[in-house]
Amino acid sequence: MDAMTREESTGKRSPFESFGRGERVRPSDPVYLEILGFLWDEAATLDQDDLTEWLSLLDEDITYIMPVRVTRKRGTGSEFDPAMMHFDEDIASLRFRVRRFLETTAWSEDPPSRVRRTVTAVRVYRTDAPHEFEVTNSLLLVRTQDDDYRLDIVTAERRDRVRRYGDDSFKLAQRTILLDQATVSTPNLAIFL
């Protein structure tokens, strides 16, 4: 079965189709600044290891995926695998992950990693839904564990769908994490990006 039929059979939409095609929200627009604030708050919530609060920033229908990347020659197609993922999550599975960290003996994150997320190059686009925005941004994630002096660095483009509730509240409705590395240089993804 080739990649296309596999994609259809899993029913998963490609993270690449028609993202960010809508009208650009300029950085001077208050909406842009509000979304920027939301992304910073979200990153800070994770940096502070407040996983319960982080879950509250996610919408019920969230899809959270990180496709595997494979190095390819220029012009021979997408480097991202349409079906093979490092993460393939929805709200229930993300809650289950958090529950394991907070309620059980989950050695991988106890003591917890210390992680710093820097979110830059934020670009916001309108969509057909007036309260939803597509947001591309760059993530620089630096992770350190216990007193190990080595730093793990993970960089990615994130393609987020952000949904507005009321005047100043947002939730994350979709996140696609497009890694730069084909070989991920951290021993596990017991952290969120």
Add this chain to the structure above:
Amino acid sequence: MLDSSSRLTGDAILSDGTPLSELIDRERREVSLRVHQDREIFELEMEKIFARSWIPVAHESEIPNPGDFVRRYIGQDSCLVVRTESGAINVLLNVCTHRGMPLCREERGHTRTFRCPYHGWVFDPQGNVRGAPYEKEMYGDWLRTCADELALTTARTASIGGMVFANWDPLAEPFDDYLGDVKWYLDAMINRTDSGLEVVGAPQRHIVKANWKLLAEQLPDGYHTSTLHRSFAQLGVFEHKVSSGINVSTPEGHTMRLVDFKATWGLEGRDDSASLADRLAAMPPPGTNAAMTEEFANNLTEGQLRLLAETPPAVMGLFPGTDLFSFLSHDGTEAGGLGPVVMVHGWIPRAPDLFEMLSWILVERDAPDEVRELTRRTTIRNFGISGLIEQDDAEAWRGVQRSTAGVMGRRINGKYAAALGIKRPEGFEGGGDVYAGTARDDAQWAWWSRYFDVMTS
């Protein structure tokens, strides 16, 4: 002529004067943890193990058409896994025989020939040099007359269940001999249906900060599960009792943990007196459904069917560089059902304290979409880089690696004293050294014995 083959044989004397063979105490069943730290030992492993063993490189379904290729590694060596015109699969060293440039830097593609980016020599998927720029002016007919010498280094290949294995050593034992008694179990695990398995996609790849042996030797370790993976018992997903299941090892260093399905996951409603076919249909092995179990009898013996119905292989380690999981775990849904996990790992030792892990997910070609999808998602959520089970393993391996880095730490011996021996359940048909119970140290000891045999021979 320069001989590129290794002449390393026999025991090695490490630079501090210690013979390698003294790092194992066969009487006390202990191994010096120095084996995870020493650069010299690492280099020897690359020569004596990874350049001479059967290593998994790809699944056939990754390269379905002639000309398709993926680039992988065997030890530190980059290689190309290519589907040829005839449909056969070749594994070629990705090093140009002219002056050593990699022919390919992409990891996947489709081509009729490989053209070296440096001076332009061209090789076919069989590894033969087919031409070069200015060939006549530069070389006359040398490329033709010395074709054998100029061909790319080619590995031997073999496959089972579509997984392709490669071995650089022309004198290595045939693949079936290498598998020995585990072939029977492995066929039951991955060759059960008429159409067989295929990959979901390219493997995950990630770096683990530990020596590769910490993973490889751990595969039959049923003892760690109740502590390191305690969270799964706390969450009520499954609980391994050391007294249930079966632990298997073979002299080749292959190991297995077979689980008692019913006891492990508390699955009720299975009537042990029902026919094998009914029992399999009532509890289909990971990745299949009830209807598919009807095909099993076309491909497996009665004994293998019984194995799948009662104590299916959950974790299998093939010496030195393969492991396979076939398992049930939490599917990540709100309801918290059990979903299938089907994963194959390979690994690339990068340094004494670092290895790269490859994780393929396999799904049944003919399974309904919902079974394939549940297998894909459940596997991602439990195993591999983000997997809730393997997250904790990666932490244990990193821990041992760091704590034995010190002068004193590396003098500690790893202990395998739980010698419980062989206890074959009545009527059990599988080969190898079989023990009724998941936890004993004998299988890990079989792994270490094999390791030292290979390293000192």
